[in-house]
Amino acid sequence: MEIAMRAPLDPPFEEISPPLRAFLGRTLPPSMSPAVLGDNVEEGRILPVSWTRLHTESNLGSHSPEIIVIVDAPQLVLHPARFVRAMLTIRETWPSALIHAPGVSGADTMALLTFLGVDLHDTARCRVSAVSGSVIDSFGPRKCQSDESLEELLSISVQAMLAEARTIRAALARGGMRALVESRASSSPRAMEMLRFRDEALAVSHPSSGPLVVRSGRRFEVAGGEVLHSPTVRDWHMFIDTCWKPPAQQTRAMVLLPCSATKPYTRSPSHAAFRRRLHHPSIHEMMVTSPFGLVPRELEMLWPAAHYEVPVSGRWSYDEREMLCERLALLIERVQPEVIIDHALPDGLIEQVKRRTKHDIHLLECTELSGTDDLVSKGTTVIRTLRSDSSPTAETNLELLEKVGLCVIDGLNLKRSSGRELALEQLRSVARRLHGSDAWLDHCSLSGRPPQWRVCFQGHEVAEWLPNRGRFAFRANGIPFLGQTNVFPLVELTGDHPLRGDVFARMILDTPNNLREGQDVIIVSDGKVVGMGRVVSPGWECGRTPGVQVKVTRRVPSTSL
Template sequence: MTFNIKKRDGPGRTGELEIGGKTVVTPNIFFINTERFKAPDFADLTISNKKDLLKLEHLFIVENAKQLFQKPEEFVEKTVELEEKEAYNKAIFLPSVAEPVSLSLLVYLGIDLFDSTPAIISARNNELFFTNEKINKNSLKELPCSCPVCSKYKGKPSEMSFNEILKHNYYILIDEIKKIRNAIHNNQLRNLVESRIVNSPHLTSILRNLNMKHYSFLEKHTPLVSNSTIPVISKDSFNRPEIKRFQERVIKRYKKPVSTKILLLLPCSAKKPYSFSKSHKLFREKLMLSGNPNVVHELIITSPIGIVPRELELVYPASSYDIPVTGIWDEDEKKMIRELLTSYLKNNRYDKTIAHLPNNIMEFIRDLLTDPIETCIDKPTSKKSLEKLSTVLKENASNYEKIKQQTRNFENIKTIAMYQFTIDVAEKLLKNSTIKGKYPQYRIMHNKTQLGMLVKEKGMITLTLQGGERIASTGKYYVEIYDDFTLKGTLFAPGVKDADPDIRPGDEVVILQNKKTYAVGVAMMNGEEMKKTLKGIAVKTRHHL
């Protein structure tokens, strides 16, 4: 048996399992196949005796899984520990646990394989599986299901036989597995997890233990870039690793454009990126009419992200989240925004603050601001509010030396580079360079040599070989390949000799050979995994010698 990881979404992954002369896609289910319990025809994997699995290489079987699963804190602790030690080169099998409602969460934890034991036990108890729950047949007036079994069944649900319930449970199990694989393919596994666990305190406890106590584990596996939208549907959405990482980087890495002297606080918009929305087009119009727009720095106040500098509005997840708009801010949201804004203002100083925010926001941040000029009279987009914003911007921006657009473009790119690569790396990348082109297709140039460019789809910088050379000199974001390794295109993990442990999936990285820059590309796994795993794509290369 061999196991190859094909696609990652957080710790969850799809893979290919070579077993018994055939290739099987994971996550998947071992269906029990004995005289008493026949596996369904659609089963990819069957098992007659669990002892047979002990002989398989590249498979790790979790012992006492059912008992461990009942203790959320211990279960998460042991699973994360297991993932760190075994999961890079082995498929993880968790027997006797998986039901449809829990499958997505278990896959998100990094589990690859399950068995059909819970389906059999539930059928014995007259319980039918459904996506978010299981229901006793005696509680059903009609069957809320259109699986092949239920579609053909014409009697009362309470009269369903064991075999009919079991076959139904099998269909629901494999249907959920397919949904999970599709979710991973579309970078939406975490979305699926949160939608599944809402009715289960036990599963919610597992996710919250994972969020709160194992953030570093989640973060290093979570990609920097995604094409999916985050639906903020519960408190657990606020603790997603991509959101927490964005907040950390804004506070620890990001510095405002040097030329800006006036802070303009703005509300968020339903449409993302914000500047594409009607409200922000109105705000931007008033800013452009101020006579000196580049001396003003826009900072958007929002939940669940917290604070978003205008330069980072194209960056995931600020570019891709959706939250119910009620105008009501709960205490957790207020606390989160207050803490972030306090830390941000300690690191970034302004001469003046203009707050174009509704009162329901100002009432919980007003005390954090020094003599703010409030321009929102009723609604931020009302005629009176916009007129006052325009007047205040003109009066205050005119007091400063006019900042050229080229200067501000350079500073904006530098702030993005800080967020993406750290402050020191940004300094190195942008030294003696200029910015060419129109937003958002900015190019970083040194004389006539391009070092990188801003990519609209990511809101971050992609590197050329020359830009890679500059970053390589910092000792960051490097992937070192063996001296005798021949790289013809995509870099696979066996060719990796060493890698920066701070690399995350989606990072721009520099490939080194014999201490020289050989290629640049996008990391497909974190730096730690590149060194530990024996298979899989480590870097999708873009430019190489």
């Protein structure tokens, strides 16, 4: 095998390097795995691999290639589950290497292959298609049209690939790769199989994956029903199902509100109207939306809840209803609120929840609510304030919401709590999402003005909550204190690389393998805390790829807490 370069790609980028060569060795069809090949690949800049070789050659992981070639890619793509497993294994074993899957790329498959990890694409499939009198565009192979000559077929397919490459680069830049892949895969059953197998594989190997904090302009684009199974959505579902709990002042009563086109929801006119009618901070506000199911008010500023766009039609598909029913059933069983005001659920869904859960749910129409005594019952009382086939912001529905809200406040004798005490509990919920624990907020207090609260420990400011960015900004003087809480993961540097700028791969001595993009970490050198930063790459890649691994946000000054 020989790969020739057409541009100076090696440092110092002044002249074109000689071609790269590698010995392919024996290759057997994937169906014959795990047959022993009887030879081993040699160390070099190119590493040829196959499904059989991945399962039989135990020392492959010791190689450090720059380019990996999946030599049996045309046969492997006929088995979507195997191809996905091979891609995930290769990408996580050699995260800094470029991956080439020869003979499978085209304008219709480039987006999915790039999404799975393929970096280098060729025109072999386009050439074969042109010989047979076909063209490959973004919708797949097609017969040539009457105004297309046979000599132009290859050029048409290649131009379609170049156009698709530009579309992919734009989607990667704006964070919309998932939506592009779903739109392309919808025309190919095999491509959709690969996407589903990828989601299932990541749900097992990386149940908590995806970024925690993103740049302000990034969007989570919702393209179709497959998004319900994406790692980002599954991660949110798992957190709400297992880790989320309401602030201590809001455990007894909850109101379910619809989502809005404006994100975060608080800034929308509809939610301003809802909040004017509720009157009391002791009723927890929970938004009902697809694909995330439930979004607590205190987490609406976080990724992805503040960054997604979904068509608002008021109609729920079967899969969406099932997803929402499961989220509600798990939440009611775990949190067990005394009263839930339903101002958002589609017709008949709360009855589904009641049938699915063992927790005692008492359904009460707002017209049946004659006084506070109706709220006294075992389990959870659900009161619906949304009339069928009407808007949640209709005046009659808002009046019902206000009436029921006042009745719940009186019936449960809810007390108003300090605004700062409630805000601290809400920030604890944020910390559990972003940092996995709220222990660093123990013995802390709040100062400043809402919503940009300052977090103080023993009178010293250690962090500031930035709602517009969905994260905390930590102060340099508080980093040693934060390091003592054992909440933040440690990134250990080698002793011969002092912390002067950002953290690069060659500077890292040790790091956890479960880090997530945007996660806050403590930077340690020679056993001392020297700074704090945010992770740029996921844990399986951190320290093993070129470039910045941790963006340093603060360095420890000479005097600190």
